[in-house]
Amino acid sequence: MTTSKTPKPATRATIREVALDAGVSVAAVSKVLRDAYGVSDTLRAKVRSSMDKLNYRPLASARGMRGRTYTIGLIFPDLRNPFFGDVFAGVNSALERTQYQAMQGISVSVEALTEAMIDRQMDGIILVGPNEPRATLLDIASRIPIVAIGHHDDPGSTPFDIVNNDDQLGARLVVRHLIGNGFRNVAMLSLNNQPSTVIQQREIGYRMEMVEQGCGEAINIVRASQVTRDVQISVRRLLESPDRPEAIFCWTDLMAFEAISVATEMGLSIPDDVAIVGYDNTMFCDFAQNRLTSVDQSGELLGLQATRLLIERIEGRSESEQFVVMPRVVVRASSKRRQVPD
Amino acid sequence: MTTSKTPKPATRATIREVALDAGVSVAAVSKVLRDAYGVSDTLRAKVRSSMDKLNYRPLASARGMRGRTYTIGLIFPDLRNPFFGDVFAGVNSALERTQYQAMQGISVSVEALTEAMIDRQMDGIILVGPNEPRATLLDIASRIPIVAIGHHDDPGSTPFDIVNNDDQLGARLVVRHLIGNGFRNVAMLSLNNQPSTVIQQREIGYRMEMVEQGCGEAINIVRASQVTRDVQISVRRLLESPDRPEAIFCWTDLMAFEAISVATEMGLSIPDDVAIVGYDNTMFCDFAQNRLTSVDQSGELLGLQATRLLIERIEGRSESEQFVVMPRVVVRASSKRRQVPD
DNA sequence: TGTTCTACGTGTAGCGTTCTACATTTTCGC
DNA sequence: GCGAAAATGTAGAACGCTACACGTAGAACA
Known part of the structure; x- marks a missing residue:
């Protein structure tokens, strides 16, 4: 007599269940998820269809334990400024069709917010018009990829990317x-x-x-x-x-x-x-x-470029870049x- | 000859290291962290001091794997409306001196955003002026605690809390x-x-x-x-x-x-x-x-009350509540x- | 026909927490 | 003083994923 498993767990599907359903290994499903090397088209199709069927969505926390959370943070110094809405729009269009999601932090202190975002395993942070001293930015950058929108410094002198208008x-x-x-x-x-x-x-x-x-x-x-x-x-x-x-x-x-x-x-x-x-x-x-x-x-362009650079950084680029838009x-x-x- | 451990891991401290430093078990540290029952003042003090010393901060993803992430999500239908800044302020003051952090989602579609927040293990979501049909809200509420700001329904008829102005x-x-x-x-x-x-x-x-x-x-x-x-x-x-x-x-x-x-x-x-x-x-x-x-x-009051209710919900309350502020x-x-x- | 590559799959050890179950010590009523 | 109850602490199994280290089977080459 075997203990029968609960048939419908009512809880969300895990990678294991998808693997079971597709008749493949957990590792294979993970590969499909990450678009990693070494998956045949047949296997990919099988896994994809099981994922759809079970309505599977990867859990960010679990991913965060091993690698990325596919979440990037946005920090603004002043929320009343309607300008940030434009930046949002740019971030969004850069994120379209990617797995990444942007979240804007809400807090009194930028420093506290940065820590909170690091705690929450953001893959990277976009800082808009940071007022923090250079040393603080460097410290943050040593712990998490950041790109600053609106921060002037000599090209190549910072370990993080910068997107500016002139x-x-x-x-x-x-x-x-x-x-x-x-x-x-x-x-x-x-x-x-x-x-x-x-x-x-x-x-x-x-x-x-x-x-x-x-x-x-x-x-x-x-x-x-x-x-x-x-x-x-x-x-x-x-x-x-x-x-x-x-x-x-x-x-x-x-x-x-x-x-x-x-x-x-x-x-x-x-x-x-x-x-x-x-x-x-x-x-x-x-x-x-x-x-x-x-x-x-063009806040929208700033947001778009910053996001693009940040994702490049997260995915491996190591030399820092600057992007400057011309004001008019x-x-x-x-x-x-x-x-x-x- | 023993293999010597790297002395300064340069990486962030984990609960294990705190336990080691304080000379107690990992479980004990966790208890202190969560203000759980069964810790003596002496132990608590020891652990606290080790945490300070090592600059320890709990990792949200890891917490998420077992329980809360201490993060709540905010969703607005229209980012251009300056009103939401007021709500922010209220949310913030409610969160002061708690472990929780608020994050505002950024996306084109509210539905997609909600899913993204569930994937990211938000402990709860505050929906401002949701335009979604009632059924959608009920579906979301069945999967994650939510409170709606600006949504009219009969008191007690929804499984979620509501904060409104009349x-x-x-x-x-x-x-x-x-x-x-x-x-x-x-x-x-x-x-x-x-x-x-x-x-x-x-x-x-x-x-x-x-x-x-x-x-x-x-x-x-x-x-x-x-x-x-x-x-x-x-x-x-x-x-x-x-x-x-x-x-x-x-x-x-x-x-x-x-x-x-x-x-x-x-x-x-x-x-x-x-x-x-x-x-x-x-x-x-x-x-x-x-x-x-x-x-x-008074967006600030709305934000404050919504946050208060949401946290109560997260921490166990099961009957739904409504809060109404008088407009002037x-x-x-x-x-x-x-x-x-x- | 053997040998080397390459492509494709799998098993499994963690990642840093929480929390149940249990062990040990202290307190207290009698 | 004795046993029970209360207080305090610990061990260790998850949680859902990623990615390293392998295994295997054909294909390509000599």
Whole structure:
């Protein structure tokens, strides 16, 4: 008398059951799963059909114990910025038709989040606009493949891949555009307390182009924190100052919208009293109440390339790469040519 | 001659190494980790100190093989909606000081995402505004604990928990507010192709309150898809129609911003030509270029409660619960009392 | 006809946890 | 003091996969 096995375990199928059903070894099923070498077409077909029949799906935890989990993590510094939606889209299209899945981490601290992702055996991490010091990034990179979107460093000097838009150029283009449209006293609204290389680059670009355009004496960088209240105060102070700038270049669309808000509140008209330009070209720029000129850094492309590079890394590449996209200014009414009162 | 073990494995510490270091069994360490019964204070202290010393962190995959992964998944239907940031914040504060981590899934299809999360052994899932048919939700709930934010169903009739704002009431409050401010011809801008119970409830609330306020004959529900272009066309058609509504109640802030955009483009003034009201009370409502009256459903509270309920569920509760928050109208200029031309 | 390759399959040892079953020690009522 | 109960600790079998190390059978070559 043999103990009969439960016929329908009601639980999800395992690789063993698939092997049993297909009449092959567990190892063979695993090979099919991984598209590994040494499987005949017949065997593959048999296994595939059993997998379908049993509705088999590999369990990520179990895979994680031996190798990959086919999961990559995404970390953003600021969730309120609508820009990250564009990056998402790019990540998604890169992941289509692969076994990989992306997950965005949710946490207060980026450091804690990174650890949590390592604990959870992510195969790799995409860090967007990381503010962490270089040493921290290097430490993370030594433990898990990462690619940084928006982090400037010398090509080849980092053990991780980098995907950037040319932030320095982006800032220069903005200044060139504004001055070309008759705004010479251009201030820049930047971020404080964040040693981000992206901000640095944009500030450098702004400075250099102002000088090259002969407006060096008008250089004026105001820094505020991300907090709405703080931005409002800074913008108001700027707009109330005796030599009110003719234009404000904001380091992010989000800040630009806040600038528009303050200007509107003060009864100023845009762009006649003050022009405003943002960065990211998010969907809100198009709205008629904003009509915000902004720099397009094609978040979607950034996300796509970052994902591609990350997967290459996970699958073995060892030399680091950089990918740079060219920014372009998308002109809208907020920086329309100045009507100089003759 | 004994083979000497590598002294510094350079790899992360495992539970075995902690046990070795603390001079106790692996089982004991596991107990400490899980706060399980049967550990003396002395042992606990020893183990804790070894864990600190070795910088030990449990590996989620390995835990997943036996029990929990201490990870919960978040699924949103529309990533562009800034509302979800509020929910995030709530989830985070509920997770503070727990071992759990939240991850937001990124994918085109909610169904695929759910499967991916089950594959990855999430302990539970929070579904925000799910559009899936009831049967699908029941199927998912039979395989993994879920709580739905924004899904209306009879209390006790679902095997999963529900956290809602009273959408019917929210809509009623909007109508009441608008009519109280002199707008009688109130149209509603809703969503098509999405059998969401949230939308249903808001439509019902709108209808009922319109009737009760004696404006039944003005009821007018226009439905558009989420696509920007589609919304614009619908709003434009509405505003160009011979009996242009005096106010538009938009089912989401996002749509309301688009409505403001179209109205602005057409040269209409808000609220004198048309009042506009949104739903969600997202941060953009405050901006002077929007000044959007909106319904606050406190996304943060929703996220907090959903997380609390989900963890309770994961840890054993079996009867389902519902939690309802009361919506309230936050009045801004976009619905200011009508200046009736006498 | 033997010998060497190559292609295809299989057996099985872990991976790092959890948790049941059990062993040992301490406490306590009488 | 004695036996029972409570408290504390341990051993070791899973969990579902991957991938290394082999075995085997034809094909190709001499």
